[in-house]
Amino acid sequence: MSSNKLKVEDLSAWFYEKQVLNRVSLEFPDKKVIAIIGPSGCGKTTFIRCLNRMHELTPGARVRGRVVLDGKDIYTEMDAMEVRRKIGMVFQKPNPFPNMSIYDNVVAGLKLMGIRDKALLDKVVESKLREVGLWDEVSDDLRRSGAQLSGGQQQRLCIARALATEPEVLLMDEPTSSLDPSSTAKIESLVRVLKNHATVIIITHNVQQAARVSDYTAFLYLGDLIEFGETKKIFESPKNPLTEKYVTGRFG
Amino acid sequence: MNMRRTKDLLMKLTSTLITLIMAVPLLWIILDVIIKGASALSLDFIISLPAPFGEVGGGIGNAILGTLIINAMACVIGLPLGIATGIYLSEYSNGSKISALLRTAIDTLSGIPSIILGLFAFSLIVIRVGHYTALAAAFALSIIMIPVVSKATEEGMKTVSVDIREGAIALGLPKWVITIKIVLGIAKSSVITSSLLAFARISGETAPLLFTSLFSYYWPRGLNEPMASLQVLIYNYAMSGFESWVVKAWGASLLLMLLVLSINILVRRFSTKVG
Numbered sequence: 114m115s116s117n118k119l120k121v122e123d124l125s126a127w128f129y130e131k132q133v134l135n136r137v138s139l140e141f142p143d144k145k146v147i148a149i150i151g152p153s154g155c156g157k158t159t160f161i162r163c164l165n166r167m168h169e170l171t172p173g174a175r176v177r178g179r180v181v182l183d184g185k186d187i188y189t190e191m192d193a194m195e196v197r198r199k200i201g202m203v204f205q206k207p208n209p210f211p212n213m214s215i216y217d218n219v220v221a222g223l224k225l226m227g228i229r230d231k232a233l234l235d236k237v238v239e240s241k242l243r244e245v246g247l248w249d250e251v252s253d254d255l256r257r258s259g260a261q262l263s264g265g266q267q268q269r270l271c272i273a274r275a276l277a278t279e280p281e282v283l284l285m286d287e288p289t290s291s292l293d294p295s296s297t298a299k300i301e302s303l304v305r306v307l308k309n310h311a312t313v314i315i316i317t318h319n320v321q322q323a324a325r326v327s328d329y330t331a332f333l334y335l336g337d338l339i340e341f342g343e344t345k346k347i348f349e350s351p352k353n354p355l356t357e358k359y360v361t362g363r364f365g
Numbered sequence: 366m367n368m369r370r371t372k373d374l375l376m377k378l379t380s381t382l383i384t385l386i387m388a389v390p391l392l393w394i395i396l397d398v399i400i401k402g403a404s405a406l407s408l409d410f411i412i413s414l415p416a417p418f419g420e421v422g423g424g425i426g427n428a429i430l431g432t433l434i435i436n437a438m439a440c441v442i443g444l445p446l447g448i449a450t451g452i453y454l455s456e457y458s459n460g461s462k463i464s465a466l467l468r469t470a471i472d473t474l475s476g477i478p479s480i481i482l483g484l485f486a487f488s489l490i491v492i493r494v495g496h497y498t499a500l501a502a503a504f505a506l507s508i509i510m511i512p513v514v515s516k517a518t519e520e521g522m523k524t525v526s527v528d529i530r531e532g533a534i535a536l537g538l539p540k541w542v543i544t545i546k547i548v549l550g551i552a553k554s555s556v557i558t559s560s561l562l563a564f565a566r567i568s569g570e571t572a573p574l575l576f577t578s579l580f581s582y583y584w585p586r587g588l589n590e591p592m593a594s595l596q597v598l599i600y601n602y603a604m605s606g607f608e609s610w611v612v613k614a615w616g617a618s619l620l621l622m623l624l625v626l627s628i629n630i631l632v633r634r635f636s637t638k639v640g
Contacts, residue, residue, distance in 0.1 A: 165535060198537030208532040212550040222536035225546050271532065278536065 118143040118312045119164065119200075119282055124178035126159050126168055133159045135336040136178070141282070141329075146304055146313045148327035148344065150320060152364070156336040157316045161284045164314065165200040166193045182282070198222070201280030201311075205287045207267035209259035209274070215242075216255040218270055222278040241273040245303055265296025272303065276310075283307060285315040289322070301326050320360050324348050332356045398618050405616025415582050421609065425617050427584050428593040431499070432568065432621075434585055435578060435594055438503030439567055443510030444560055448549075450511065451518025451556075456544050475512035482508050483573030491577060499585070499592035502578035506570060510563040514556070521555025522548050558632050565628040568621060571596040595621045 119141040126134040133156045141147055149157045162168040163176055166187060180187045187196045209218050217224065219238045228234065238255065242248040247269045251257070259270050268288060275283060285304070289297040304326045307313050317323050323330050324344060331341040332355075340347060340356045351357040358364050409424050416423025450471065458464030486505035491497055525548045533543040549556070578592040580601060585592050595617050602614035 167531065167535065170531075170534065194537040194539060196537070197535055202535035204528060204532060204535075206528055208526075208528040210529060210532070210547055210551070212547070212553065221533075221547075222538065225536075225538055225542050274532075274536070 116143045117141060118183065119314075120179075120181040121164070122179040122181070124160070124163055124176070124180060126156070126163055126177075127173075127175040128159075128171065129173040133336050134163070137333075137336075137338045139331060139338060139341045141312055141314060143312055144308050144310075145328040146308050146315060146326055147329040147331065148323035149314065149316045149331050149333060150318075150323050150359070151333035151339075152359070153318075154335075155333045157333055158286055160333065161202075161286060161314055161316060164282070165197050165202055165284055167197075167202065169193075198278050199280055200282040200284060201275035201278065202284040203268070203272050203275050203286065203288045205290050207264055207271050207291070209262070209267050209270050211258065211260040213259060214256045215251050215259050215262070215270060218259040219273045219277050221274055237277050241277050242270075244276060244306075245269040245273045246299060247273060263296075265292050265299065268292060268296065268300060269303070272300070272307075276307075280311055282312045282314065285313065287316050287318055290318060297322075320362065332359060334359070395622070398615065398622050401612075401615040402617075402619030405612045406619065410613070410616055411620075414584065415613075425593075425595070425598055425613060425620075427581065428595045428598040428617065429620065431578070431581070431585055431593040432595045434588070435499050435502045435506065435574070435592060436564060436567060438499065438588065439506035439510060440560070440564065442503060443507030443563065444514060446507070447511040447514030447559075447563070448518050448556060450515035451522065452544060452549065454515065455519040455522035456540075456548065471512045471515055474508065475516075478572075479505075479509060479570050480572035480576075483576035486573065487576035494589070497577060497579040497591040498589050499578045500589055501576075502574050502592070502594070503588075505573035505577055506567040509567055509570060509573075510560075513563040513566065514559050517555045517559030518549075518552060521552030525551050554636060558636050561628050561632045561635070565625045565632075568625055568628075569596065571600055575600070 117140040121140070122138050124134060124137045125132060137160065149160065151157050159168055162171075164180055164187075168174050168176060176188070182191070182196070182199060185191055187200075210221060213221060216234075216238050219241050220228075220234045223234065223237065239248060239252075242251065247266060250266060251262070259267065262270060268291075272288070288304075289300050292300065301322065304313055304315060308328075315323075315326065317326075327344045329342065330344040330347040332339045332347065332351075332353075334355060340351060340353045342352075347356060348360055351360065407424075409422065411424060411429060412426045413422075413424035414427055415425065450467070454464055454467065458467070482505045485508075486501040490501035490504060494501075529551070530543065530548065533547045538547075574594050574597050578594060578597070580597045581591045581593045583593075599614045599617050599621070602610040602617070605611070
């Protein structure tokens with residue numbers, strides 16, 4: 114691992130008294146896809162929500178430890194909104210803004226921050242929609258509401274929206290769990306391209322998906338990081354017997 | 366089996382019959398107002414001042430304009446306050462004690478008889494400035510609008526899901542931008558619908574106006590003046606006993622009814638289009 118984009122040190126998280134993450138430490142290499150796998154309730158979602166400071170929005174949430182982006186602690190040296198502009202997020206359920214057109218959805222992060230330059234916005238809309246493979250499907254009418262698209266198209270729209278602010282890290286929380294197989298395949302191939310611009314951290318329920326899209330895999334179990342390494346090694350020669358059991362489908 | 370079917374049929378017949386009976390007064394009122402009011406309607410009726418005593422003709426133009434001016438002023442005061450209150454209750458109160466108090470206050474406010482609001486505006490403004498004024502009327506009517514609009518705004522904004530909100534937060538947007546541009550943007554139809562309904566509601570209020578704007582036989586000369594309104598005109602003219610004035614009162618009633626009906630139709634179309 115030559116250059117590390119994001120470093121997590123001793124990260125623990127709680128909801129009220131319940132600890133959901135236990136001293137997780139790992140380093141995310143730049144411009145790679147990292148899959149986070151583990152059974153339901155193992156703390157995957159909490160973990161990535163700690164990486165863009167979304168965890169702290171939940172009532173009773175508490176975090177300890179450090180998350181360092183390019184040498185800067187995101188909890189003490191950056192403000193939450195700055196963190197979230199640099200570390201984008203795509204959610205389990207597509208969540209386009211229903212009051213906005215496709216166009217406005219893509220550039221919501223720019224327009225609502227006061228960027229009015231029409232030529233720039235046009236360019237961002239086209240390039241991001243092309244990047245997520247939606248341009249040919251929607252370019253005839255960008256004024257349509259984003260909510261009218263199919264589930265898979267909505268999710269790609271949300272990815273375009275997250276990319277429009279040029280994040281350095283993209284967090285994806287089971288982005289295909291509500292989609293059909295063909296939409297899933299499209300998003301998987303998109304994920305493999307996205308690492309050209311950003312470090313992609315993707316949670317998946319589906320072990321095969323992790324094997325297909327990621328360079329590195331982290332296996333979480335009951336709030337502990339059990340194993341982290343190159344995806345190939347995690348799948349072919351896991352060091353921990355728990356990891357082996359999980360990736361071969363014997364539990365979880 | 367047979368018994369059940371008979372009961373079914375009986376239930377259906379009774380409910381249909383009751384619905385028809387219920388519809389009778391509504392249609393009666395509408396038809397009565399149309400029949401008695403239509404004869405008064407003319408261009409002159411809508412655009413000119415009331416004729417001096419003893420002369421024929423004349424119109425109610427000043428009352429139409431007065432109602433519109435008073436309503437517009439009430440909107441200028443009531444809508445921002447109502448919307449702001451709704452935003453606060455939905456997005457910023459976090460179930461604090463102040464919000465519980467505020468909610469109770471708003472519920473109470475919506476239950477206060479409008480004549481008391483008129484009396485309040487009278488003692489607060491009219492007595493102090495020493496004459497009847499449309500400003501006091503607008504103030505009293507705006508208090509009626511606030512609970513209607515704030516409740517609808519709050520409820521509309523609360524329906525915006527956590528998913529959508531998190532999507533906006535994850536873009537690194539500040540809370541006020543998310544609140545105004547996204548959450549309020551999504552709740553826009555509730556806000557507009559309730560504003561229209563509040564407008565229709567105050568268009569029928571008469572009691573507060575009797576204490577505040579009272580009436581005038583002239584065109585409005587300023588906002589801080591007594592001002593004619595359709596509501597008070599109907600009250601005055603219908604009770605006057607003069608045949609020609611009673612006809613004008615019916616004409617004014619027809620106009621007021623058309624205003625309220627068209628707002629209701631607008632609301633219906635608007636909410637079906639958006640929802």
